[in-house]
Amino acid sequence: MTTVPDPAAPHAFWxxxxxxxxxxxxxxxxxxxxxxNGVRNYQARNNLRxxxxxxxxxxxxxxxxxxxxxxxxRVVRAAYPDDLQFDPGxxxxxxxxxxxxxxxxxxDVSPVLAFPxxxxxxxxxxxxxxxxxxxxxxxxxxxxxxxTAEQFxxxxxxAGVRLP
DNA sequence: GCCAACGTTGGC
DNA sequence: GCCAACGTTGGC
Numbered sequence: 153m154t155t156v157p158d159p160a161a162p163h164a165f166w167x168x169x170x171x172x173x174x175x176x177x178x179x180x181x182x183x184x185x186x187x188x189n190g191v192r193n194y195q196a197r198n199n200l201r202x203x204x205x206x207x208x209x210x211x212x213x214x215x216x217x218x219x220x221x222x223x224x225x226r227v228v229r230a231a232y233p234d235d236l237q238f239d240p241g242x243x244x245x246x247x248x249x250x251x252x253x254x255x256x257x258x259x260d261v262s263p264v265l266a267f268p269x270x271x272x273x274x275x276x277x278x279x280x281x282x283x284x285x286x287x288x289x290x291x292x293x294x295x296x297x298x299x300t301a302e303q304f305x306x307x308x309x310x311a312g313v314r315l316p
Numbered sequence: 317g318c319c320a321a322c323g324t325t326g327g328c
Numbered sequence: 329g330c331c332a333a334c335g336t337t338g339g340c
Contacts, residue, residue, distance in 0.1 A: 171338090
């Protein structure tokens, strides 16, 4: 028996933080597709650059009451230069970024499904698979972080959803 | 609003 | 290269 890789299968899983007051999962549902710009942290940027189109991401609401995962998104375009770094009028402008070698990257994401209810950070902490995640460890502020297949599966099960 | 933790900056 | 000061993140 031969195993043929499923080209639709994600190669990795991620978690993307966003403040819902600024841009929440309902906003992603409304617009359908969004450039994930404004990331200005090297570790987060490196994670963005490691993404491939087709990868799935948990959409996390940070700085919210309560904080937690609101839904699932898909990476629909791999990393390319974040245009805001060259926009002097933007809060994300970086005058030290060289256009010939842009410092900051973004990906495009689209919504896949909304959780019926927010999967709170508190509940994530209780899942064994999530004990080792930077998300649940004190002091970690990374806004784009990798998620294991086990963590992703456990989160969906806890939220009571299945991928379409 | 508080504050712990972290990343970045810049003087030396 | 060190490290103090500062700004930001993000849970509570």
